[in-house]
Ligand code: HEM
Ligand SMILES: [Cu+2]
């Protein structure tokens with residue numbers, strides 16, 4: 001059905017094209033002008049359409065914000081994410097006015113100075129003052145953006161110091177699922193490598209390493225305590241993956257042969273977020289954001305953020321790696 | 325020189341149309357091959373848009389066109405990735421690098437600098453034929469066992485290195501690499517020729533500061549290409565070694581298909597660095613010629629000198645230079661040193677300054693002009709709009725702290741399609757409308773051109789603007805469908821809307837196709853100088869001759885932007901509102917925009 005509509009549309013377009021061509025040819029022979037000459041009237045018509053377009057473009061923009069604004073990611077559920085969102089807002093408050101103003105000038109001048117037989121264009125080839133002006137303005141604005149941006153970036157990327165209380169969690173990607181491992185009581189992750197992958201030991205953990213004994217491997221979902229920093233370590237077993245947790249404004253690639261890391265502090269529990277979004281089924285999610293094969297589009301793990309007590313209760317129920 | 329002064333002998337068909345060494349014919353070959361590739365790339369995007377807009381729905385057209393890549397009218401997930409990969413590759417390299425630079429550098433460099441031909445006609449011919457062979461191999465790769473390359477146009481290993489990881493990384497990827505190696509050879513031959521020709525073969529009086537901005541843009545593009553393409557070649561060769569000869573440049577610690585691979589010690593991050601060392605400059609290889617072409621058109625059609633000629637050149641030089649030191653902004657979340665990330669944020673945001681200067685100069689050129697809206701001019705205005713709309717979102721992506729959350733999402737897809745895809749396409753199409761009379765000696769139909777423009781700009785924004793919203797909702801790119809996530813459930817409407825616009829965009833290009841073919845064969849004969857331009861190409865005859873000018877090459881006396889120049893009495897200096905470059909300066913008249 002859709003294909004049919006599309007084909008009919010395409011045919012109509014072509015038919016219209018042929019008609020336009022014929023009409024143009026007829027008109028030209030009547031007026032005695034060459035068909036390709038552009039009269040002031042024709043130019044004005046296009047200029048007018050440009051103005052219509054300008055309004056429509058802004059209208060479309062506004063319509064999208066109105067219609068889809070509510071579908072965007074909810075407020076950040078991590079501490080640093082609030083800063084990221086603020087930076088985003090600052091940037092948008094800069095970008096959107098520039099977008100609007102430059103477009104108004106562009107289209108207004110196009111409209112206003114559309115061709116007329118009687119007017120002469122102004123020979124105006126350069127002006128050092130003007131050019132200076134609009135080199136300096138963006139420079140200043142950008143300096144501000146860079147400074148705010150980088151101070152955020154440096155904060156986000158600073159690893160958690162070992163003294164602070166934190167959760168150490170390893171996330172490992174493979175085609176096409178995630179595995180997660182908590183460091184356990186000793187706060188250390190046992191050695192892991194692809195060589196040790198065998199049967200149930202899907203994460204390739206070295207059994208002989210003392211540190212692995214109390215590690216806890218979880219499937220399907222992992223839990224985080226609210227208000228406690230989480231140090232993530234990322235690994236991959238096969239190809240590149242990317243651990244993307246949009247609600248926490250967090251993302252880091254998983255690279256075979258390399259351990260990468262990222263940390264954040266969750267600030268809103270799943271239950272609170274359900275309320276905030278008025279969505280019973282809301283879940284935090286970890287998804288894959290680096291093309292990794294046929295089922296790249298379906299590689300997910302749920303994240304549950306809860307109070308520290310609930311988290312500890314849940315964690316206690318999870319089996320230690322060395323328990324078997 | 326003397327060879328050209330004799331009346332030209334009849335060449336036989338093979339050497340005139342096929343193995344031609346004449347830059348004008350080679351330009352046509354690039355244009356037509358590029359457009360054919362572009363049409364294929366466009367069709368692919370329309371097909372995978374069907375899957376995204378109507379996930380899982382059956383289409384007979386998909387069955388019909390994709391054959392074994394689809395089942396019951398629904399494309400297979402890994403073949404979706406093959407289509408996306410080939411679409412990206414074809415659009416970026418085949419249409420907007422070879423198609424765009426190949427066509428206009430070849431056509432305009434000799435004609436606008438006043439040369440009989442390129443420095444080496446033979447290398448120029450080779451450049452085209454390498455491109456042709458590369459295109460053919462790339463198309464053949466669509467039909468091989470396992471399907472075409474499917475690791476994204478960025479072909480990151482290990483995915484691209486291991487057939488176990490995705491079927492397209494078998495023979496399909498081998499052919500992709502072969503095709504790209506040949507493509508790079510073509511591009512280098514072309515670029516070297518452009519550089520040498522521009523530097524050495526300018527006619528008398530054609531100083532560097534009298535060159536049209538088109539030529540400046542082609543020159544800078546070629547230099548950027550010569551610097552960065554070899555690095556991609558190196559990256560590709562190392563990948564070939566890893567794939568076929570057991571080396572481990574990019575591979576380490578991999579367990580796949582139930583077994584541990586022997587590769588050890590390499591890093592995919594190395595590939596990313598090498599790839600983006602080309603990959604980022606590449607977007608300027610696409611963009612700069614489009615900017616050069618539209619600068620020329622905006623000035624001519626506004627009947628005003630381009631505002632800030634020198635600032636335009638300086639901006640392009642700055643963009644060209646900076647483009648080589650920003651590649652890391654594609655790698656903020658690869659785990660690279662955060663300090664390095666900070667440096668790349670800084671250099672990246674710096675590019676916004678010359679870009680902003682260019683935009684303001686375009687706009688000021690329109691101010692108090694006397695603008696004739698030919699289709700070429702409409703597309704040029706369109707380019708300024710897309711360059712602004714897409715460039716501004718670059719400030720978000722270039723800022724490392726913000727990129728964390730939008731990296732690899734549809735926000736990126738929206739951004740780069742607008743700033744690179746649309747600007748590149750608009751520039752290229754504007755060039756075709758403007759110089760069609762020079763290429764084919766006939767005129768395109770304006771009404772169809774206008775219709776083409778309106779459909780194209782409306783549908784393009786209809787496709788790509790909403791993608792920003794998808795990205796801000798967290799939708800990753802290169803997803804076969806969003807229907808697997810409850811999180812994305814209510815975004816289907818957006819995707820459906822985008823797909824309808826994509827179908828409209830496709831239909832709109834058919835108008836252009838029709839206009840192009842019809843006008844090339846039966847369009848009205850072009851006058852010598854249809855747009856009343858100043859630059860040298862309009863002093864050559866409508867009919868192509870070998871060597872371009874029948875007699876001596878004209879001498880140049882002024883810059884190319886003397887439009888609407890008045891004398892003290894307020895009359896046009898020559899009685900007309902333009903003064904071609906071959907007209908000597910009057911007494912006391914200053915050149916280069918002096919009054
Ligand atoms: C009507 C025209 C077009 C449509 C509908 C379209 C649509 C798309 C879509 C939806 C994607 C993302 C697919 C995904 O990530 O799953 C994509 C990817 C891409 N497109 Fe286009 N596109 C069009 C034209 C262009 C043009 C003119 C260019 C030239 C630069 C281009 C270059 C690319 C590239 C480089 C990619 C990335 C491929 C990858 O992820 O490996 N596209 N296109
Ligand atoms: Cu993945």
Ligand SMILES: [Cu+2]
Pocket residue numbers: 603604605607650651653654
């Ligand atoms: Cu880049």
